[in-house]
Amino acid sequence: MKPSGSPHRASPTPTVKSMPDATATDGPTVGQVSTRLGVTVRALHHWDDIGLARPSLRTAAGYRLYTAGDLERLHRIVVYREIGLGLDRIRAILDDSTADVPGALRAQRTQVAERIDRLQQLSAGLDRMIDAHERGLLLTVEQQAAIFGPQWNPDWLAQARQHYGDTTQWRQYAERSASRGPEEWQAIADATAGLDRALGDAMDAGVTPGSPEANQLVELHREVFASYFPLTRQMQVCLGRMFEADPGFAAHYDGIRAGLATWFRRIIDSSARAHGIDPDTATWE
């Protein structure tokens, strides 16, 4: 608070000071100008500070008084600012009488067009993400059938969202889905089908829980499943139990080979135990 003194200055503006009593005749003050032009007082102060629009007059007390000429200039500033020009460019246009106004305007127009473009792409991206969060997939029902096979039921997604919609995992899944096209889904579907086949073959071949082959399959499952969302071993154990308990999942796996659901759960449990996890106390995340 050093400069606590009154705002008397030698002659900061190049113009003459007004008479002590003259107020209405010399021009409006900041507040009046601000309401008249629809800008804040702070903006007027700022424009004065940076020399963009200084009032020609000051009262003896230091009040800014804007003349008709000042208002003309301010009006142009407001217009250009609404157009989206930066204050520097406005200053250039206002002060440089040789400035190429239409050129500057055209340049600004292309910039605005670019920004509109970017925003529209962004809006499209947002729509895709919202869709992904709400529908779970960005594919038409036909595409879904073509990719996931005939036994695929589109309602499953809605049910999954009902159940898991506000879990971290659904969010992760949805966000990844937003940036996946049909080919990528196809690749995931292929990998899943390959895993199913490998599971059936291994069970046929008499692979036993805890064996290296079984553990490798469990790891493969983790990898494939990770395309939906990151899956810890504990979560995988929970999944395995669900595969066995849930009628839908059990039917799927037992449809590949009788007893596959249970066998799958057992190889997951064994692998988890090998990694120091007790399957009976494993929790989701």
Next chain:
Amino acid sequence: MKPSGSPHRASPTPTVKSMPDATATDGPTVGQVSTRLGVTVRALHHWDDIGLARPSLRTAAGYRLYTAGDLERLHRIVVYREIGLGLDRIRAILDDSTADVPGALRAQRTQVAERIDRLQQLSAGLDRMIDAHERGLLLTVEQQAAIFGPQWNPDWLAQARQHYGDTTQWRQYAERSASRGPEEWQAIADATAGLDRALGDAMDAGVTPGSPEANQLVELHREVFASYFPLTRQMQVCLGRMFEADPGFAAHYDGIRAGLATWFRRIIDSSARAHGIDPDTATWE
């Protein structure tokens, strides 16, 4: 540069430091992450500073090492940032597991839509301004004929732009034109016609240069003309000379009353003299 010491710190990150030689196994450093995700190193530093995305590991030398989990988080940040979310909101979505992601996305979408709207209005405004600068009027030829009468020639505008296009006055005129619709032009045309009539009547009535009536007419002319651009008395004198000298303007005024062009010039000169201006040395601006 007080803290010029080496970046050894007790344990700033909650994680363990890596072995002195391990680099490739623990995770990528800032530079590698920056190229992989397409963000600048500075942005990574910034996100670390504000606690949005801190690397789980540091080498003994203080190098940031990003784990797979860190990269997951970073990826989500990048996606959300591309969507246009602010870092605060990104943090909210990432850290608050109860966050309403679709809601946030939808809110963002409406915001983006609003911004697009504003930009499109702005673009339209720019177009109007560019047009005004280049064509001088935003009216169709038919509108021009309807407003300015049958003897109006649209080519005059192009000629005027040719002559005066890079003067301050043309710019002022053009910018005002950008925000004028047909009704406003009609009002201006009416005022001009009224002025012409008043001039003819006054000359008929024997008003002499220097008389109060004459000076009042000169003031009226300044006022009416000011709808195009601010007109000083000096400039008005130059205009008066041109009205007399230019065949087109002279024909217009002499068409109202024989000798009106010269009489008009004389009442302007007299008025100027009364205001302390020597008409013979008056200059444009």
Next chain:
DNA sequence: CTTGACCCTCACGTTGTGTGAGGCTGGAGG
């Protein structure tokens, strides 16, 4: 042992105001 590519931590600059803090001015009312 030096070079050169990376990495580190300050710390200030950017843009166009928003938001006080602390204080003066000027007209109205008691």
Next chain:
DNA sequence: CCTCCAGCCTCACACAACGTGAGGGTCAAG
């Protein structure tokens, strides 16, 4: 006369999301 209150003044900090050095370590290679 004094007080009140709206309006004005000048600092000066804050913002969002980094950019851009300054000044200096680190690391693998020649």
